[in-house]
Amino acid sequence: MILDLASVMVVTALVVNVSGVLFILETLLRRDEGAGRIWSVAFLAAMLTTLAYTVWAQTDGAWWSVAVGNAAFVAGTGCMWLGCRRFNGRRMSWSSALVAAAVVAAGVAVAVEGDAGGDWAGALWMFVPLLVFAGAGAVECLRGAMRDSRTAWVLGAVLGFQSLYYVSRTTAFVTSGPDSALFETAFGTITTSYLTVTLTIVAVVVTSVLRASRAPMRGYVRRTDDAGEDGVLTGEAFARALDSLCRRAARRAETVAVTAVRVDDLDQISTAFGSEVAGNVAETWRAGVRRHAPTNALVAEDGPTGVAVALVVSSPQEARRQAGVIYRGLFDDLGRVGGGVIPVVGVGVGLSETVGYDPAALLRVAREAASRAAANVDTSVLVGDPE
8 A cells, every 4th residue: 555645744743743742741750860851852843843744745835844844853853862962961061052053954944945945945954964963862872871771772773773864865865866766765755754653663662761760750759959857969959069079179189989879670660569669669778878878978869760979088999998888788778678679779989080070070970880880790889980
């Protein structure tokens, strides 16, 4: 059966919108640390893209819908890349500005040509950002914390395939033209729509799994405005305190150690043993880190599945010893939780001696080391190195 363009666009819009709505609804049910929210924006942009192109397919002369669709398409792929960067704890300023600029350029390129531009107005201003952002997202899936997740490799494969497809599509567009038999057969709108449906289904499943590893269901851990009675700071308060600590330590050439303690299987525990057991594990883990950390340490939430500890130490050996004390004490505490459930705990350390006094870099290196420690049954504590 061969479908016409309008039917294909409707089917594509249906699949993308249903997938996007499901992902966004799941986002509302979870406490996210950033990556999931950005991926939600990507799916919103994808939904807008399909709606705009559906209008274009059914309305003559609707050049404005092409402008909206092209800009939204670039925004969707760009936000997939940005979500991967946030997942890995990387800086977002320049990359966000780059995506915003590309989105504006894709829309303006169509608006400049207007009705005279035809169906393929501003196409290259869309194709090139798509292949660049998809390729960058694929590379990001093989770096940092995502490198340790085989699920992230699947997302990397999806983005890598999209990038290669648009490399080929751009080449065919430039060399043969959009009206050629080669372009219409291999890279036309209908072929691209089939590809979009397939990649969207895979992407929504993979990003949901990745997000679940970072964002357990609401209610596991009660959040506070600044710091609770247990002395655990919020992420915002910790960022301010760590920045001040790093600046003071840098002036005195003292060593700052940031220790990340991660429990990444709370969602699986909730599914297997119930939310009450998962809640008990989360509370014990949170309180245990505070109990076994040094008295003068800063202890804070690091997303829904992490707790961070920061303090000045006399040597790297002292930092590793303190992290080992936290790990052993936490393991004993979790062993006493009802139900006999012991989660997978990863402890990683970032040191200013190797990373420098950048608070974000220290926290990122500690997180990555904690993720590797959780995946390695033979290692309880890992000291991270900068890339």
